[in-house]
Amino acid sequence: MKTQDLLQETYLALSANKARSGLTVLGIVIGIASVIALMAIGQGTQNAVSSSINSLGANLLVVTPGAAKQIGFGASSGRGSAQSLTVSDENALMQVQNVAAVSGEYSGRYQVAVAAANTNTTVDGVDGAYAQIRNIDMNEGSFITSSQAASLGKVAVIGSTVATDLFGANATSTNLVGKAIRINNMQFTITGVMATKGGSGFGSQDDTIFIPLTTALQYFAGNGNQYLSTIDIEATTQQSMTQVQNDITNLLLQRHHISDPTQADFSILNQQELVSAVSSVTGTFTTLLAAIAGISLVVGGIGIMNMMLTTVTERMREIGLRKAIGATRKDINTQFLAEAIALTFVGGGIGVALGWGIAYLVTATGIMTAQVTWSSVLLAFGVSAGIGIVFGWYPARRASNLNPIDALRYE
Amino acid sequence: MIEIKDITKTYGSGDSAYTALRGVSFSVDEGEFVAIMGPSGSGKSTLMHILGCLDTPSSGTYHLDGKDVSKMTDDELAEVRKDKIGFVFQSFNLLRRTTVLRNVVLPLIYANVPSPEREERAKQALLSSGLTEEYFNHLSNEISGGQIQRVAIARALVNNPSLILADEPTGNLDSRTSLVVLGTLQKLNREHNRTIVLITHEPDVAEHAGRIIRVSDGRVISIEKNAHPRDATEETRLCDSGQLDLTALSV
Numbered sequence A: 001m002k003t004q005d006l007l008q009e010t011y012l013a014l015s016a017n018k019a020r021s022g023l024t025v026l027g028i029v030i031g032i033a034s035v036i037a038l039m040a041i042g043q044g045t046q047n048a049v050s051s052s053i054n055s056l057g058a059n060l061l062v063v064t065p066g067a068a069k070q071i072g073f074g075a076s077s078g079r080g081s082a083q084s085l086t087v088s089d090e091n092a093l094m095q096v097q098n099v100a101a102v103s104g105e106y107s108g109r110y111q112v113a114v115a116a117a118n119t120n121t122t123v124d125g126v127d128g129a130y131a132q133i134r135n136i137d138m139n140e141g142s143f144i145t146s147s148q149a150a151s152l153g154k155v156a157v158i159g160s161t162v163a164t165d166l167f168g169a170n171a172t173s174t175n176l177v178g179k180a181i182r183i184n185n186m187q188f189t190i191t192g193v194m195a196t197k198g199g200s201g202f203g204s205q206d207d208t209i210f211i212p213l214t215t216a217l218q219y220f221a222g223n224g225n226q227y228l229s230t231i232d233i234e235a236t237t238q239q240s241m242t243q244v245q246n247d248i249t250n251l252l253l254q255r256h257h258i259s260d261p262t263q264a265d266f267s268i269l270n271q272q273e274l275v276s277a278v279s280s281v282t283g284t285f286t287t288l289l290a291a292i293a294g295i296s297l298v299v300g301g302i303g304i305m306n307m308m309l310t311t312v313t314e315r316m317r318e319i320g321l322r323k324a325i326g327a328t329r330k331d332i333n334t335q336f337l338a339e340a341i342a343l344t345f346v347g348g349g350i351g352v353a354l355g356w357g358i359a360y361l362v363t364a365t366g367i368m369t370a371q372v373t374w375s376s377v378l379l380a381f382g383v384s385a386g387i388g389i390v391f392g393w394y395p396a397r398r399a400s401n402l403n404p405i406d407a408l409r410y411e
Numbered sequence B: 001m002i003e004i005k006d007i008t009k010t011y012g013s014g015d016s017a018y019t020a021l022r023g024v025s026f027s028v029d030e031g032e033f034v035a036i037m038g039p040s041g042s043g044k045s046t047l048m049h050i051l052g053c054l055d056t057p058s059s060g061t062y063h064l065d066g067k068d069v070s071k072m073t074d075d076e077l078a079e080v081r082k083d084k085i086g087f088v089f090q091s092f093n094l095l096r097r098t099t100v101l102r103n104v105v106l107p108l109i110y111a112n113v114p115s116p117e118r119e120e121r122a123k124q125a126l127l128s129s130g131l132t133e134e135y136f137n138h139l140s141n142e143i144s145g146g147q148i149q150r151v152a153i154a155r156a157l158v159n160n161p162s163l164i165l166a167d168e169p170t171g172n173l174d175s176r177t178s179l180v181v182l183g184t185l186q187k188l189n190r191e192h193n194r195t196i197v198l199i200t201h202e203p204d205v206a207e208h209a210g211r212i213i214r215v216s217d218g219r220v221i222s223i224e225k226n227a228h229p230r231d232a233t234e235e236t237r238l239c240d241s242g243q244l245d246l247t248a249l250s251v
């Protein structure tokens, strides 16, 4: 049988039974698409979480006032609730070995207004080093400088969400530097607009206004108040984080005259510990999704297997008849192999496209990010195609070994 | 051309074993037209399948053109079927959901006949089996039982086999069409020297053959020569001109 005849025969055989071919293809499509989509969601979530944590800043340690509680939970209730960290603590921490940068923070929520609009948002007093610690990129202008801090400058660096809220949706394209802004009824001048950072999980910086820490303490904290909301510290390397954390703890205990570490009036959040805590959660999530994907792959595979087996059994007579009119075993084998390949490849192609489409849609809705990986495409396609071909071809191969009459009489 | 000796065929095994052929021997020369007659269940189809290399005997020998067919491998048998034998089944004849023309073209595809030639030969075979052109593109489930039989005959003769085996080819046909089909077979036999073995219940059909083999209960009970076979083409002509009454003919 020539290739062209084989292709024609394959086409005729598959189109002769559209419903059967369609159902087989559908089984393959569903199997492949669900695996690709599920694994894309798992992968996408994992990537989103780790990039969101990393956008907090590299090698970050955050000191918050108040008693040490569990990692990750002490920080939120700590702000403003205890007053134990001071500007002189901050200055002392700069001397610790392997500390790359330190920035105190004093933050609160205030009413913010321009001529046309007003909003209520977080106003965060920080040092210039904050931009380095938290990986802040500027869209326009520059971040707070030390000379602005020294002169108690009434300058503000605004996040992109704030810019949109105050100046309208296309604010980022207009020139905002130099514009006036009223914070808590005090006149400030915008000196910078930050690039959008995205992510919302861990206190979005996009919805924050930054002003010099000195200015914040002077005008918002009340007279002579030197207490800080938090202190952010960047260690020079990831390896030095534990050492830096220990040194800071000892230094602060000593400065606060506390001898028993369990009585500490501050707590330290280590970003590295946060990463490992969170990645163990996302890891579980990904494993769960992979297990579901694996089950759909098995179910899809059994569906394909079923379809192929019924097809061949149903076509025993056809095989007998073809043999009776001169088809050799090889003719039969190649024909059924060609049909199985055609079905699995059509189904596989559509399935990959559909899985990709679902991943795209999931991402487009903004609920989750889904990222299709080549390994999931290859795995899903490989398994379905393998099952389809084996179970399409192997029973046909057995049938082709029967003598024509036995095949014709097969019930 | 055909030489069988002591052929037996047993279906199944143990208690449910059934012996359909109990030692059949005869030979058919090249260019002969032989009819096999016998009551239902006597083993005619079983014998025919063995002659057609579609099934193998339980014991005995079968020589086709001097070669021992009972010792051939599956693929060698496929070669023989493809090159030498055209088969018309009693039932289950055509590929489902496949056009009439494609059904007849199929043996030529397996025989690697170039494609322009295939259609031409398939159409020729269909026409000479008495099927008109309007049915060529009908699907096999859209034609009548008699038409199916004619398509099967066309398929059996399309690759010019030297041996044509037909299991009750006229069983479903009206008398006029039966005569056309018999005429086709006789023409192949006389003008192209094809060997033909035909199974039938009807003595009127068997009388078109040169020799009649009667079987009963898995055995040959008589072999007789028919010195004056009837001529189906002549009968068709007479019938068309009203000189032959078809009702008198149980063909």
Ligand SMILES: Nc1ncnc2c1ncn2[C@@H]1O[C@H](COP(=O)(O)OP(=O)(O)OP(=O)(O)O)[C@@H](O)[C@H]1O
Residues within 6 Å of the ligand: A409, B011, B012, B018, B019, B020, B038, B039, B040, B041, B042, B043, B044, B045, B046, B047, B090
């Ligand atoms: N595959 C089979 N398995 C078991 N028994 C079979 C099988 N095929 C045929 N037989 C039996 O063998 C006997 C002969 O069957 P066969 O088909 O050869 O009869 P036949 O002469 O062609 O009859 P008919 O004129 O009705 O077509 C029957 O009794 C049948 O039951």
Ligand SMILES: [Mg+2]
Residues within 6 Å of the ligand: B044, B045, B046, B090, B167
């Ligand atoms: Mg029969």
